[in-house]
Amino acid sequence: MRDFSASKAYFERAAKVIPGGIYGSKSPGFLVPGRYPYYLSRGKGSRIFDVDGNEFIDYLCGYGSQIVGYGNPAVDGPAFEQARKGDLLNQPHPAMVELAERLVALVEGMNWAVFVKNGTDATTLATSIARADTGKQIIIAADGAYHGAANWCSTNVFPVFTQAEQRDLRFFPYNDIAALEACFREERGKIACLILTPYHHPTYKPQQLPTPEFLQAAERLCRAEGAWFIVDDIRANFRLDVRGSHVYFGAHPDLVAMGKALANGYPISVLMGSEKLRKTASSFFITGTYWMSAVPMIAALATLDEMERMGGTARLARLGGMLREGLEKLGREAGFGARVSGPPAIPYLTFDEDPDLYLNQRFCAAMADRGVFMHPHHNWFMSLAHTEDDIAQTLEAARGAFQELRPLPHAY
Numbered sequence: 517m518r519d520f521s522a523s524k525a526y527f528e529r530a531a532k533v534i535p536g537g538i539y540g541s542k543s544p545g546f547l548v549p550g551r552y553p554y555y556l557s558r559g560k561g562s563r564i565f566d567v568d569g570n571e572f573i574d575y576l577c578g579y580g581s582q583i584v585g586y587g588n589p590a591v592d593g594p595a596f597e598q599a600r601k602g603d604l605l606n607q608p609h610p611a612m613v614e615l616a617e618r619l620v621a622l623v624e625g626m627n628w629a630v631f632v633k634n635g636t637d638a639t640t641l642a643t644s645i646a647r648a649d650t651g652k653q654i655i656i657a658a659d660g661a662y663h664g665a666a667n668w669c670s671t672n673v674f675p676v677f678t679q680a681e682q683r684d685l686r687f688f689p690y691n692d693i694a695a696l697e698a699c700f701r702e703e704r705g706k707i708a709c710l711i712l713t714p715y716h717h718p719t720y721k722p723q724q725l726p727t728p729e730f731l732q733a734a735e736r737l738c739r740a741e742g743a744w745f746i747v748d749d750i751r752a753n754f755r756l757d758v759r760g761s762h763v764y765f766g767a768h769p770d771l772v773a774m775g776k777a778l779a780n781g782y783p784i785s786v787l788m789g790s791e792k793l794r795k796t797a798s799s800f801f802i803t804g805t806y807w808m809s810a811v812p813m814i815a816a817l818a819t820l821d822e823m824e825r826m827g828g829t830a831r832l833a834r835l836g837g838m839l840r841e842g843l844e845k846l847g848r849e850a851g852f853g854a855r856v857s858g859p860p861a862i863p864y865l866t867f868d869e870d871p872d873l874y875l876n877q878r879f880c881a882a883m884a885d886r887g888v889f890m891h892p893h894h895n896w897f898m899s900l901a902h903t904e905d906d907i908a909q910t911l912e913a914a915r916g917a918f919q920e921l922r923p924l925p926h927a928y
């Protein structure tokens with residue numbers, strides 16, 4: 517096991533001055549104490565380094581934000597140059613126009629772009645614009661889908677918020693056409709929008725791809741109701757198809773929210789929309805002190821170029837496919853029902869015999885011991901900075917981790 521004493525010391529200090537020490541218990545160190553660092557000091561390419569000097573091949577990629585690698589000079593170069601000239605000025609930098617033009621040309625079906633900071637800003641704005649445009653209140657969303665940490669959508673808040681702010685939310689199981697039809701039937705005439713992630717990535721569960729019939733039904737029901745169809749692409753954008761994950765799955769949304777990988781970790785997200793919603797969007801009061809910041813916009817432009825140079829989505833899928841095949845094979849050989857779900861570029865391993873994820877926690881902790889950072893409760897991300905060598909090292913570590921987990925106890 518690795519030495520995390522400096523990390524632990526920081527955590528003890530943090531617990532006195534920051535509620536919980538780390539927001540939202542985001543560290544896998546809360547799940548498997550003593551086996552993960554709490555604090556990281558730097559990253560380079562596919563690697564992260566903690567405050568104790570431990571190095572890991574990283575498959576969380578800054579919760580998806582790193583797509584061309586930590587500290588990529590092709591992104592940081594122009595971003596740092598603008599930082600020296602001035603980042604947040606009174607009026608937007610021309611990069612805002614250039615980025616909007618680039619995204620509108622790239623993302624299929626979208627005619628305008630509004631830049632915000634967090635993914636939550638973008639999904640909140642999307643549902644607000646849909647409500648303003650229709651004059652209706654009801655939002656339909658899938659059970660277990662994460663659309664951000666605002667009271668209207670977060671499932672982790674106190675019931676007092678759920679009752680008040682989620683009164684007009686209706687949930688149905690992802691991919692369940694009959695349940696979705698029932699929601700639309702029961703709320704007919706009152707529905708502002710349907711918000712879906714392009715594929716289902718609920719926390720604690722295997723990932724689920726949409727069926728074509730489900731997406732067609734979603735579009736048909738929205739059209740018949742006059743409700744807007746929102747795709748929340750915050751987690752997946754640019755990893756499946758740079759034109760938007762809706763293109764990858766063959767969907768036709770009216771609004772698309774993107775974030776995370778948009779600027780390789782620089783803070784920016786975007787809401788994009790179709791022509792039909794331009795008027796409502798332009799009459800909407802939207803602002804934030806830091807939303808005009810130039811550096812992330814310049815970083816986003818550079819990220820798009822760098823992604824292409826590094827091999828784009830085809831390379832991500834190939835590397836993710838190698839990881840998936842290797843993990844499932846090694847898991848099977850060790851006697852486990854190991855299954856990697858989701859698209860290859862955003863993989864997540866679970867075990868058939870492990871509904872509570874205890875085995876997954878032990879597996880990921882054993883991987884951390886071997887210098888590979890994987891989150892047991894959250895899907896992973898491939899980055900273009902990962903190499904074939906990284907995958908080979910990861911699979912070698914996995915061979916040891918699967919062996920360490922044996923013999924398999926009766927129940928988890």
Ligand SMILES: Cc1ncc(COP(=O)(O)O)c(C=O)c1O
Binds near residue numbers: 634663751
């Ligand atoms: C699908 C989805 N929507 C929205 C969000 C919220 O984004 P942010 O954390 O940037 O507010 C996330 C973050 O994980 C997400 O995965």
